[in-house]
C-alpha cells in the first residue's frame with residue numbers, strides 16, 4: 001500500500017484539473033466529450049480514449065450526490081448494521097470518516113493515509129457516494145424522537161418473496177461510477193473504514209450501459225431489453241423538487257435534519273428471463289405498453305410522445321392494454337404518486353436450474369414513500385402484466401439526509417443536532 005502525497009488529479013494534469021463537474025444535466029455533456037475524443041483521428045496509441053475518467057461530481061451541495069446524477073455504468077449497494085455497543089458517538093465518528101473519504105474519492109484523490117491503489121491512474125469517473133439511515137439506526141443511536149414517520153416499515157405486499165438477510169439495515173451506502181475499479185475502490189475503502197463500528201449486512205453489485213456505447217445519448221435499457229426510465233420526473237419539471245426532495249424549509253412533516261433529503265426505496269427484483277424471453281416481441285410490448293425498439297407508446301410517435309390511453313384498435317380493443325405496466329404506474333392512475341427511478345441491473349450467476357439470477361436493483365427516490373413507491377406498488381401487487389415475469393426478493397427503505405454543507409459531514413445535523 002502506498003502513502004500518496006500527490007493526488008491522481010494532479011498526476012492527470014490538465015485533463016484531471018478541468019474534470020467536468022456533472023450536475024443534474026451532466027450526462028449529455030459527458031457523452032459529447034467522449035464522442036469528440038473518440039473521433040480524434042490521430043490514430044496514435046497515446047491519444048486519449050475518452051474523457052470519461054475526468055467527470056467529477058461535487059460532494060457538497062443541497063442534496064447528496066447520486067440522486068439526480070446521471071446513472072453510472074457500475075453500482076454497488078451495501079447495508080451495514082451498527083455493531084453491538086456502537087451508538088451515537090460511534091455512528092457520528094463513522095459518518096465523519098466516511099464523508100471525508102467520499103469527498104476525496106469523488107475528487108479523484110486517494111484515501112488519506114494508506115490507500116489500496118485499486119483506482120490508481122483513474123480519474124473520478126463520475127463517482128458518487130450516497131448515505132442513508134434505516135429504521136433501526138434511530139433506536140441504536142438513541143435518536144428515536146428524530147426518526148421520520150416516513151421511515152415506518154413498508155407494508156407487506158402479497159407478491160413479495162423477501163429474503164430478510166438481504167433486506168433492511170441500519171446504514172445504507174450507494175456507490176456509482178463509470179469505471180468498475182473506481183467503484184470497487186470506494187466500496188472497499190468505506191467497508192474497511194466501518195471498522196468495529198458497523199458490520200456488513202448485505203451487499204449487491206449492479207451495472208448499466210457504459211457512457212459512449214451508443215451512437216447518441218439514450219435512455220438506458222434493462223435486462224428485459226426495454227428502454228426503462230422514459231417517463232421519469234425531470235429536474236426541469238415545476239414539481240420535481242417537491243416530489244423528490246424533502247423541503248428545505250421545515251413544513252412540520254419531516255424532522256429539520258431531513259431538509260433537502262429524500263427517501264430511497266431499494267428492491268432487488270429478479271427477472272424471470274427464461275419465461276420472458278419465450279414471449280414474442282409483440283407480446284412483450286403489450287406487457288409494458290411501449291415499443292421495444294424505441295420505447296415509444298404503442299399508440300404511436302416517438303419515445304417522448306404522450307401515451308393515448310383511450311385509443312382503440314382492431315375490434316375496439318385498447319391499444320395499450322388495461323394491465324400494461326406503463327399504463328398502471330402512471331401518476332394520473334395513482335393519485336399523482338411519482339418517484340424518480342434510478343436503478344442498476346444485476347447479474348449474480350445462474351441458479352441450480354440454470355436460470356439467471358438477474359434483474360433490477362430498483363432504486364426509487366421520493367419526498368415521501370407514501371406518495372411515491374407505496375401506492376404504485378400496491379397497485380402492481382394486485383397484478384399487472386409484468387408481475388408474472390418478476391419477483392421482489394429483497395427490500396429496504398432509507399432516509400437519505402440532505403447534502404453536507406462545506407466543512408460538514410453527511411448526517412451531522414441529525415447526529416450533533
Ligand SMILES: C=CC1=C(C)c2cc3[nH]c(cc4nc(cc5[nH]c(cc1n2)c(C)c5CCC(=O)O)C(CCC(=O)O)=C4C)c(C)c3C=C
Nearest residue numbers: 226227228229230231269288326329330331360376377390
Ligand atoms: C413501484 C414502482 C415500480 C416498480 C417496482 C417497477 C418495476 C419495473 N419496471 C420495469 C420496466 C418499466 N417500467 C416503466 C415505467 C414505470 N415504472 C414505474 C414504477 C415501477 N416499476 C413507473 C412510475 C413508471 C413510469 C410510468 C409513467 O409515468 O409513464 C417502463 C416504461 C418506460 C419508462 O417510463 O420508464 C418500463 C420499461 C421493470 C423491468 C421492473 C421490474 C423489474
Ligand SMILES: [Fe+2]
Nearest residue numbers: 325326329341
Ligand atoms: Fe416500471
